[in-house]
Amino acid sequence: MILQRLNGTSCVSLRRLSQRRRREFSSLQNYLQVDKTVEEALKNGEPIVALESTIVAHGMPFPQNLETAQSVESIVQSKGAVPATIAVKNGVCHVGLTGDELEDLARAGEEKRAQKCSTRELSLILARHRLAENTRGRRPHQWGATTVASTMALAHTAKIDTFVTGGIGGVHRGVENTMDISADLTELSRTPVVVVSAGIKSILDIPRTLEVLETNGVPTVAFQADEFPCFFSPNSGIMAPARVDSAVEVASAFSAARALNFPHGMLVAVPPPNSAGESIEQAIQEALEEANKRGLHGQAVTPFILKRVAETTGGDSLRCNISLVQNNAQVGSEIAVAIAEQKNSTSVGILPSELPRPSPVIVMGGTVLDIVAKPKSGALLLGTSNPADCTESDGGVARNVAEVLGRLGSKPLLYSAVGHDARGLALQRRQSEYGIQDSHMTIHVVEGSNTATYLAVLEGETNDLHTACADMAVMSDIQKPPRELLSTAKILLVDANPPIDTLRSAACEASDLGVDVYFEPTSVPKAQLAAHDAAFLRALTGAFPNLSELIAMRDAACGATGDLGEPGLDIEEIRFITAQVLSCMSPKKACLVVTMGSEGVLLATKKGDRQSGDESDPADYQFRHFPVVDEVEVQNSTGAGDTLAGAFLHALLEGKDESEAVSWGMQAAALSLQSSDRTISPELSKLRIS
CATH class of the missing domain: 1.20.5 (Single alpha-helices involved in coiled-coils or other helix-helix interfaces)
Known part of the structure; x- marks a missing residue:
């Protein structure tokens, strides 16, 4: 009992x-709202950089404050991280702001709609706003501009590790009389966040501030410098407690502290790129004396001094302030990326316990940044600069197919490789926007390699290709999907970019597991190289060659020559070549979807009951010709074949047969043909199979 x-x-x-x-x-949830982009990045383990809002609302005049905030967010994005400006809006803490919200916050300071909000004021501001909302009607947005301390606290609550600011608070001069010590130091002692700043503001007592940080066990380092910076100037005359020389070193130290469960954060002081000079330091001292005469203290001191110094120096201090914040953003973003990489272990492979979520379709192959330069007029002038329109887009055959599958709702996994550079990290991060899942776990980041890049220069009058450069070495580091994931998939698509050993291993293992394996040949030379491998061909359920790639595959597989490059093949000759390739593919079932430009698409499939003993006899195969979709105004043919392949596979997953899948795939390809500015049309997201 x-x-x-x-x-x-x-x-x-x-x-x-x-x-x-x-x-x-x-x-x-009632008090903390995380922006959807930031939330998705958190879920995917992507690097995120928290940004404070006091510098936007109170640190600079409008519109420089807005322009600076926008430039800082752009810098973070260019480095492959996600920016998350933190502020309080109408009684709710926001982690990540929209463009309209950022502009309203920038205006709110001058319009007296923004209150400086440290950790002490945070709960009071939230409560007061909620009480006011119950008694007042609609009014302009009211903002709480978060300081270093409150931004740190909210970033940690949202599980963000890296925070970039201008300069931190510290021990005020005359502390023996006022006991004025910034809450920033307290927060650094109890909140595990890396704070990247330009050191400690020179209006403060720097030696005593460093002493307090030491007393509270906060690792404090100067980035690539021996002397501790003092906000406007890299030279304070005070040696830094420690020096670090790379973002990886900072990330490793931070990760070690987390592993040991230490509660403190870490302060990284970055010397400003431009020395402010004696004039700004003199102006600071004069402003300090004026603040003392006016009896200013506490939170009122810093905004007054920054404003007075800006007036005295004719804007030099403002320009220096903007420059150092942007520089901090670059360093902080690199640190955020390094921390995320160490957490995700992308550079050393994925442990079985860290497998991504299973998907019915897995794609393996190239991810490429495509850059196209179109001269604005006339013929190209060699040996000099030519005015041009330059565009860049995410490309690579496998990546394109994965984007199509993602936009159509199949939630594919993409196994690829990028370099450990800003382009690669940004490419890796963007794939979630297209519906490709867990790319931070499946796209291998390779130290010391460049991200695959294709640079095309077109002729000025015709837009025909003049010359192109391709850096594709990183493709050799593409890793095959783990067996545990292959066993749960229905389809594996591979392009010809990975090494042939990797292609053969992935295709054969998937085929043994009962997974249908499809092949995108990519180019004539690569198609020929892959088709030389009989074991690889035997594992294929299907392929998507154009006519030249089909002939190259036949020549490599069967040892035949003579047709490659010959114009005027009739449909019977094409069928015979198609049958030859099909005879080398999977004996269970196989199909070829041959794209023929303006002549449409030929679908060839093996019959279940062949009549003759000759496996290359066209009589043993079924053929169906699909003409091109009428009334399509072609804007861009790049990516149409990849769109057809992705849509074809999506239709198969939806239960359609091969003929239905080709018909639907050609409708999807028509959208890409009409898209002038994107390889893969965003309009695919609206298509649904009836």
């Missing part, structure tokens, strides 16, 4: 605990 009562009490207590945790989570 006693045991029953104890067990009953225990169950009741557990239920109450569970209910309380649900209430706490619900309560947190």
Whole structure:
């Protein structure tokens, strides 16, 4: 009886605990709103950089504050990270702001709609706004501009590790009389976030600030410098407690502290790129004296001094301030990327316990940044610069097919490789926008390699290709999907970019597991190289060659020559060549979807009951010709074949047969033909199979 009562009490207590945790989570949602882009990045383990809002609302005049905030977010994105400006809007803490919200915040400071908000004021501002909302009608947005301390606290609550600011607060001069010590130092002692700043503001007592940081066990380092910077100037005359020379070194130190469960953050001081000079330092001292005469103290001191110094120096301090914040953003983004990489272990492979979510379709192959230069007029002038329109887009055959599958809703996994550079990290991050899942786990980031890049220069008058350069070495590091994932998939698509050993291994393992394997030949030379491997061809369920690639595959597989490059092949000759290639593919079932430009598409499939003993006899195969879609105004043919392949596979996953899949794939390809500015048309997201 006693045991029953104890067990009953225990169950009741557990239920109450569970209910309380649900209430706490619900309560947190009422006070903290995470932007969708930031939320997706958190879910995918992508690098995120938190940004404060006091510098936007109170640190600079409008419109320089808005322009600076926008430039900082752009810098973070260019480095492959996601920016998350943090502020309080109408009583709710926002982690990540929209463009309109950022502009309203920038205006709110001058319009007296923004209150400086440190950790002390945070809960009071939230409560007061909610009470006011119950008694007042609609009014302009009211903002709380977060300081270093409150931004750190909210970033950690949202599980963001890296925070970039201008300069941090510290011990004020005359502290022996005022006991004025910034809450920034307290937050650094108890909140595990890396804070990247230009050091400690020179209006503060730098030696005593460093002493307080040491007392509280906060690792404090100068980035690529021996002397500790003092905001406007890289030279404070005070040696840094420690020096670090790379973002990876910072990330490693931070990761070690997390592994040991230390509670403190880490301060990284980055010397400003431009020395402010004696004039700004003199202006600071004069502003300090004026603040003392006016009796200013606490939070009122810093905004007054920054404004007065800006007036005295004719804007030099403002320009220096903007420059150092942008420089901090570059370093902070690199640190965020390094921390994310160490967490995700992308550079050393994925452990079985870290497998991505299973998907019915896995794609393996190239991810490329395509850059196209179109001269604005006339013929190209060699040996000099030519005015041109330059565009870049995400490309690569496998990546294109994966984007099509993602936009159509198939949630593919993409196994590829990029270099450890800003282009590669940004490419890796962007794939989630297209519906490709868990790319941070499947796209291999290779140290010391460049991201695959294709650079095309077109002729000025005809837009025909003049010359092109391709850096594709990183493709050799593409890794095959783990067996555990292949066993749960229905389809594996590979392009010809990975090494042939990797292609053969992936295709044969998938085929043995009962997975249908499809091949995108990519180019004539690569198609020929892959088709030389009989084991690889035997594992294929299907392929998507154009006519030249089909002939190259036949020549390599069957040892035949003579047709490559010969114009005027009639349909019977094409069928015979198609049958030859099909005879070398999977003996269970196989199909070829041959694209023939303006002549449409030829679908060839093996019959289940061949009539003759000759496997290359066209009589043993079924053929169906699909003419091109009428009334399509072609804007861009790049990516149409990849769109056809992706849509074809999506249709198969939806239960359609090969003929239905080709018909639907050609409708999808027509959209890409009409898209002038994108390889893969965003309009695919609206298509649904009836």
